[in-house]
Amino acid sequence: MKLSVNGVCFRYGNQDVLAGINLEAREGEIIGILGPNGSGKTTLLKCLNRSLSPREGTVLIDDRDCREMTRREIATHMGVVPQSANVNFPFTALDIVLMGRTPELKRFESESKRDLEIVQEAMELTNTEHLANRPMDQLSGGERQRVIIARALAQKPKILLLDEPTLHLDVNHQLDILDLITGLAKTERLIVVFVTHDLALAARYCDKLILMQKGQVVAAGEVMTALTPANLRRVFGIEASVYFDERIGAHSVAIIRSFRENRER
Amino acid sequence: MPSMEIADLQRSKVARWTAIMAGLVLALFVTIVVCLSVGVMGIPFDQVIAILLGGGTKTQSYVIMNVRLPRVILAAMVGASLSIAGATMQGLFRNPMASPSVLGISSGAAFGAALAIVLGVSWTNGPFAIPAMAFVFSFITLFLVYTVSRNRSGYVPVETLLLAGIAVGSLFSALVSAMEYFAGEQLSGVVFWMMGGLDEASWEQVAISIVPLIVGCSVIMVLARDLNAMMVGEEQAGNLGINVNRTRLILLVAASLVTAVAVSVSGVIGFVGLIIPHVVRILVGPDHRILLPASVVSGAIFMILTDTLARTVIAPAELPVGIITSLLGAPFFIYLLMSRKKSMGW
Numbered sequence: 001m002k003l004s005v006n007g008v009c010f011r012y013g014n015q016d017v018l019a020g021i022n023l024e025a026r027e028g029e030i031i032g033i034l035g036p037n038g039s040g041k042t043t044l045l046k047c048l049n050r051s052l053s054p055r056e057g058t059v060l061i062d063d064r065d066c067r068e069m070t071r072r073e074i075a076t077h078m079g080v081v082p083q084s085a086n087v088n089f090p091f092t093a094l095d096i097v098l099m100g101r102t103p104e105l106k107r108f109e110s111e112s113k114r115d116l117e118i119v120q121e122a123m124e125l126t127n128t129e130h131l132a133n134r135p136m137d138q139l140s141g142g143e144r145q146r147v148i149i150a151r152a153l154a155q156k157p158k159i160l161l162l163d164e165p166t167l168h169l170d171v172n173h174q175l176d177i178l179d180l181i182t183g184l185a186k187t188e189r190l191i192v193v194f195v196t197h198d199l200a201l202a203a204r205y206c207d208k209l210i211l212m213q214k215g216q217v218v219a220a221g222e223v224m225t226a227l228t229p230a231n232l233r234r235v236f237g238i239e240a241s242v243y244f245d246e247r248i249g250a251h252s253v254a255i256i257r258s259f260r261e262n263r264e265r
Numbered sequence: 266m267p268s269m270e271i272a273d274l275q276r277s278k279v280a281r282w283t284a285i286m287a288g289l290v291l292a293l294f295v296t297i298v299v300c301l302s303v304g305v306m307g308i309p310f311d312q313v314i315a316i317l318l319g320g321g322t323k324t325q326s327y328v329i330m331n332v333r334l335p336r337v338i339l340a341a342m343v344g345a346s347l348s349i350a351g352a353t354m355q356g357l358f359r360n361p362m363a364s365p366s367v368l369g370i371s372s373g374a375a376f377g378a379a380l381a382i383v384l385g386v387s388w389t390n391g392p393f394a395i396p397a398m399a400f401v402f403s404f405i406t407l408f409l410v411y412t413v414s415r416n417r418s419g420y421v422p423v424e425t426l427l428l429a430g431i432a433v434g435s436l437f438s439a440l441v442s443a444m445e446y447f448a449g450e451q452l453s454g455v456v457f458w459m460m461g462g463l464d465e466a467s468w469e470q471v472a473i474s475i476v477p478l479i480v481g482c483s484v485i486m487v488l489a490r491d492l493n494a495m496m497v498g499e500e501q502a503g504n505l506g507i508n509v510n511r512t513r514l515i516l517l518v519a520a521s522l523v524t525a526v527a528v529s530v531s532g533v534i535g536f537v538g539l540i541i542p543h544v545v546r547i548l549v550g551p552d553h554r555i556l557l558p559a560s561v562v563s564g565a566i567f568m569i570l571t572d573t574l575a576r577t578v579i580a581p582a583e584l585p586v587g588i589i590t591s592l593l594g595a596p597f598f599i600y601l602l603m604s605r606k607k608s609m610g611w
Contacts, residue, residue, distance in 0.1 A: 051503055075506030082504075087497050089359075089551045094274055099494050103506035107487065111275065120271045132274055155505070 001027045001062055001158040003191050008047055008057035010040075010215075017043045018215045021057070025208075027158065027189040030182055032202040035212035036236060041195040044212070045161050048193065049078045061159070075103035079152025081145070081162040090135035093147045097123055097132075100154025122153035126180060142173030149180065153188075160184070162194035166201065174198075178205045203227060203242055203251040211235050223251045233259065282555045285548075289562040293341070296566045300573040301333050305580050336466035336576075337569055339474070340586075343463065343531045344541070344568025346478055346523035348560040351538025352545070353485050353520040356492045356553055357513060358427065361546075361601065364538040365524040367427065369434025371535070373406025374399040374528040376437040379444040396473065396529030402437075403525040407517060409433050461532035461587025463572050470530045481523035482561060488516055489553035496551065534568075534587045536594020541567055543601065 005023035009016070018040045025031050033041045046052040048059055050066050059066040061077050079100070087096065100122065101115045111119075123129045126146045136144060145165060152160060162181065166174040182205050185192045196202050202209060209226040211219040213235045219226045227242045237260045245252040302313045308325050315321050316329045347365065354363040365371050377398035380386045386398070414429040485492075491512045494502040499509050527534065541564040542556065549555045568586075571593070575586040 049504060051500060070506070071503060071508060072506030075504060078504075080501070080504035082498070082501060089496060091493070091497065091551055094271060095493075095552060096497065099497070099505060102490065102494060105490075113272070116272050116275055123271070129270065132271060 001189070001191060002060075003048070003159055003193075004060045004063075005044075005048065006058050006060070008044070008054040008059065010043055010047055010052060010054050016215050018047065018054070021047075021215075021217055023210060023217075023220070025159075025191045025193065027191055028185055029208060030185050030192040030194070030206045032206035032209045033193065033195045033212060034197075034199065034202055034209055034235075038214075039212040039235075040215040041212055042163055043215075045080075045163055045193065045195055048159075048161055049074055049080055072103050075155060077157060078159045078161060079155040079157035081148050081152050081160070081165050083164045083167050087136035087144065090137055092133055092135055093128055093139065093143075093150075094119070094123075094132040096136055096147050097128070097150045097154050100151040103155060118156060119150075119154050122150040125153060125184065126150040141168050142170070142176065145169060145173070145177060146180070149177070153184070157190065159191045159193070162192065164195055164197065166196070166198065174201065181205075199227070199232075199236075199240070199253040199255070203253045204248060205250070227251075227253065282549075285555060285559055286562070289559060289566070293562050293566050296569050297337055297341070300337055300569050301329055303573055303577055304328070304333060331468075335468045335471050336463055336572070338471050339466040339530060340463050340568045340572040341565035342471070342474055342478055343527045343534065344537055344564035344566070345561040346481070346527040346564075347534065347538040347568075348541040348545075348564025349482055349485055349557055350520040350524045350527070352542035352553070352557055352560045353492070353516055354538075355542055355546075356496045356556075357516055357520075359496055360427070361543055362539070362598075363427070364536075365520070365528075366434070366533075366535055366538070368407070368410055368430035369432075369437060370403045370406050370410075370430075370521050370524050371528055371533050372434040372437040372441065373409075374403040374525055375533050376441050376444075377402025377405075378528075378532070379441050379448075383444050383448045399529045400525040403521050403528060404518075406433055406437060407521040411514070411517060460585035461534035461590075462575070462583070462585040463531050464576070464583055466530075474526045474530055477522055478526045481519045481526065482557075484519040485516060485523075486554075486557050488512055489557055492516065492553045493551075496553075532585075532587060534590050536590050536598065537564060537568060540594050540597050543597075 003023070003025040005021055008018055008021040010018040021044055023031070033044060035041050043052065047054045050059070050071060053067070061069075061074075066074060097119050098111060098115075101111055101119065104115070105111070120129075123132060126149050128143070128146050128150050131139060131143055131147065136147065139147065149165070160181070165181070166177055169177065178201060181192055181194070184190055203223050206223065208221060209223055210217055211226050211231055218235050219228070219231045224242060229239065229241060232238055232240045238258050239256040241254050241256065242251055243254070244250070298310055298313050302308045302310050306325070306328055308316075308329065312321055312325060313329060316326045321329070351364040354365065354368065355361050357363070377400070378395050381395040381398040410426065410429045410433050413433065414425040491502065491507050494505050494507055495509060495512065503509050524538075542560045545560045545563050546556055549559050571589045572586045575584045575589050578584055
């Protein structure tokens with residue numbers, strides 16, 4: 001399984017939001033998309049699963065053009081975890097995860113034994129089994145996010161897209177979710193693409209990083225290649241250093257100061 | 266054994282749904298028999314059943330078969346259509362306050378009917394003149410609301426849709442009021458129609474309404490699973506492979522069709538489409554695969570009961586049933602507004 005993005009451009013009205021984005025991902029890889037607000041991260045994610053249609057360029061899933069696939073077909077390849085999943089209705093966690101089987105079900109078909117097994121497995125992987133009968137609106141933020149990830153996994157995707165999956169979570173839940181996702185990428189051989197604002201989490205968990213600014217890719221590659229001091233200064237206006245931290249066995253980021261202090265006054 | 270758990274939960278859910286539907290259908294039949302026996306001429310239950318099976322005295326049989334039965338069936342159909350329309354709109358707009366009247370569809374239909382009553386304008390003659398116009402205008406209203414609220418990229422934000430519904434609904438209400446003002450001697454016709462009632466029920470009305478009702482309900486129920494996903498979030502529904510804009514449009518058209526069915530034969534009967542789905546949701550949960558059929562049957566029961574009340578409470582005179590549903594519905598609406606402050610959402 002391979003995901004490749006070639007020269008994707010997108011505009012809202014006459015404003016370019018994405019200009020010639022390239023991206024390549026292979027199974028088992030975790031790709032982090034970083035960039036300041038308005039740099040086009042979320043738009044890029046939406047172009048990947050055709051929530052938005054790029055003006056130019058192609059998105060290929062295993063060398064097949066996304067434009068030739070229906071949304072339903074794309075949904076069998078890609079699962080999406082949105083920023084926040086506030087479900088204000090008393091659907092149970094099981095109801096929500098079962099919805100992940102929607103792309104595979106025919107109009108009048110009800111969930112088969114196989115579907116229930118897939119759902120069971122997704123809930124086991126995300127440790128949400130015990131929540132199955134609980135209404136979503138009574139779950140904590142972390143529990144809800146895990147249920148939503150279970151729904152995405154129930155789609156049996158090869159590609160998992162996550163839009164700031166840890167945004168509203170406390171630090172323990174952030175680590176839980178990212179450990180879960182990175183573990184899944186390795187064991188289930190998924191391609192994971194996730195958008196985040198958190199430099200330290202991105203450096204720690206991603207195999208490759210894409211640094212975006214004003215709809216363009218400024219740098220891409222492995223953590224040390226992408227997050228150079230010069231790039232961080234250019235994109236975020238900060239002085240920061242990236243180093244390998246033996247205590248966590250991964251890269252970390254120390255943010256030293258912002259160069260934008262004067263401009264804020 | 267943990268691997269059984271999910272299958273068990275699913276099985277017990279299906280069993281619960283079956284029991285709910287069986288119970289409701291039974292309740293519907295009991296309601297029908299009871300309400301057929303009530304009236305100026307009291308007819309005992311055993312007689313009612315005998316008549317339904319082809320026996321009974323001639324007079325009683327006439328009253329049941331030609332007067333009360335069509336009315337009870339029409340009431341059931343009106344209640345069912347308003348309820349499923351309300352349930353659909355509440356799910357679609359993720360808002361328990363949504364109902365055909367919120368989107369102005371009822372007002373549009375009322376304007377069409379008023380045109381036919383006061384000016385005699387219609388595209389068809391005879392008994393269908395008024396319902397046909399109500400029908401046409403409920404569609405016009407829907408498309409007007411939908412077009413006004415649709416933005417350039419083809420997305421329909423809920424807020425805009427509801428506001429457009431209010432605006433368009435107000436426009437048609439004002440036009441109806443203007444017609445009433447100029448109506449003169451036909452005034453009582455317009456007024457009665459605006460209050461809603463089933464006193465002109467006939468087998469003919471049952472016959473013209475049954476097909477669109479079944480078509481509309483079937484279309485909506487077929488899309489129940491998509492509606493569930495859209496209620497959780499439209500973008501997420503898109504990520505699950507659902508064509509959200511198309512599904513929404515189909516559901517709106519089907520919902521306005523069933524609304525038009527109800528409005529055409531009974532005038533404007535408010536609040537049924539608001540109360541029934543809401544109460545049913547509390548009882549059976551938010552899943553539209555059970556919510557929609559349960560609302561249909563509950564709405565039918567509710568409407569038969571209120572209509573029976575309407576024709577018996579000041580017998581031999583009649584109260585328009587719309588007055589009764591509004592008397593029950595308006596306080597319920599206020600209660601909803603107040604309790605929403607406490608419990609978020611639904």
